[in-house]
Amino acid sequence: MTKPRKVAAETDIAQGLHYVDAESGSVVPPIVPSTTFARDENYALIASQYSYGRDENPGFAVVEQMLTRLEGGAAGLLFSSGMAAAAAVVQSLSPGEHIVVPKVMYWGLRNWLVEFCGHWGIELDQFDPADPDDLADKVQAGRTSLVWVESPCNPTWDVIDLEIAAEVAHGAGARLAVDSTVATPVLTRPLEFGADIVMHSATKYLNGHADVIAGALVTAECEEFWERICRQRANTGAIAGPFEAWLLQRGMRTLFLRVRNASQSALVIARHFAAHPGLECVLYPGLADHPDHETAKKQMHGGYGGMLSLCVKGG
Numbered sequence: 685m686t687k688p689r690k691v692a693a694e695t696d697i698a699q700g701l702h703y704v705d706a707e708s709g710s711v712v713p714p715i716v717p718s719t720t721f722a723r724d725e726n727y728a729l730i731a732s733q734y735s736y737g738r739d740e741n742p743g744f745a746v747v748e749q750m751l752t753r754l755e756g757g758a759a760g761l762l763f764s765s766g767m768a769a770a771a772a773v774v775q776s777l778s779p780g781e782h783i784v785v786p787k788v789m790y791w792g793l794r795n796w797l798v799e800f801c802g803h804w805g806i807e808l809d810q811f812d813p814a815d816p817d818d819l820a821d822k823v824q825a826g827r828t829s830l831v832w833v834e835s836p837c838n839p840t841w842d843v844i845d846l847e848i849a850a851e852v853a854h855g856a857g858a859r860l861a862v863d864s865t866v867a868t869p870v871l872t873r874p875l876e877f878g879a880d881i882v883m884h885s886a887t888k889y890l891n892g893h894a895d896v897i898a899g900a901l902v903t904a905e906c907e908e909f910w911e912r913i914c915r916q917r918a919n920t921g922a923i924a925g926p927f928e929a930w931l932l933q934r935g936m937r938t939l940f941l942r943v944r945n946a947s948q949s950a951l952v953i954a955r956h957f958a959a960h961p962g963l964e965c966v967l968y969p970g971l972a973d974h975p976d977h978e979t980a981k982k983q984m985h986g987g988y989g990g991m992l993s994l995c996v997k998g999g
């Protein structure tokens with residue numbers, strides 16, 4: 685049970701949305717390992733939303749509500765991994781659809797997209813995130829159904845202007861999905877810039893303790909495509925385990941403190957190495973000479989993230 689309250693997101697998340705168990709008064713949600721749920725003599729479920737563990741688990745709700753609160757969305761879904769979350773979006777498209785993704789992004793997802801879209805009959809185009817016009821050139825009006833971006837993107841930390849990406853996607857009749865793993869909702873809330881779906885590898889900052897593999901999606905609207913994604917998770921069983929869900933809600937309570945500290949440290953490290961004679965360059969959107977520094981200033985609030993790249997002279 686959670687009570688809606690008007691407090692800062694930081695406080696809300698630190699308190700797990702002020703969870704209080706209706707039966708026991710416990711302020712920490714229980715872990716429910718049950719795979720199946722009881723029915724009465726008429727075969728009606730005792731709690732109508734829970735029937736089988738591949739569809740739902742009581743431990744998912746608090747995590748999904750925390751994610752929704754963090755991103756300012758309409759609903760959230762917890763997955764077994766970031767890859768599973770991204771795959772559920774793409775697998776909810778139909779053969780023949782066209783999608784546009786960045787050339788520079790998390791390599792595991794890019795490789796899967798190329799292979800899966802080839803098999804599934806989805807046409808895939810890749811745009812150069814460093815070229816501000818390339819996304820608009822690759823999107824086809826009336827034909828593209830999904831634009832996928834990652835911001836900042838690994839490992840160049842290019843920052844995609846989400847407002848422009850949303851305009852381009854929507855102008856063509858497509859949805860915009862954003863992998864916001866690196867920014868986290870502490871620094872950027874993509875739905876506020878017009879994105880339709882936000883994705884996270886919750887394995888990273890959201891959990892923050894290197895002991896959970898999980899993924900998340902948050903939607904701006906609960907429309908038909910979102911319903912398809914929900915069914916995709918249930919049908920393919922791309923769910924987190926009850927223990928992982930519990931660890932994640934605990935890890936997320938310190939998200940704001942961790943991300944702000946990591947961002948401050950990354951900026952100090954980036955500035956320290958910026959003029960190092962052994963380096964070609966330092967890639968970090970918080971440095972004034974990063975090509976996307978102005979975009980980062982516009983859409984990243986309170987820091988530029990904890991990730992940076994050092995390009996060593998000599999390869």
Ligand SMILES: Cc1ncc(COP(=O)(O)O)c(C=O)c1O
Binds near residue numbers: 767790792884886899
């Ligand atoms: C930006 C980004 N997106 C997605 C993923 C995939 O997430 P997971 O490892 O939780 O499946 C990763 C993992 O490194 C990542 O860094």
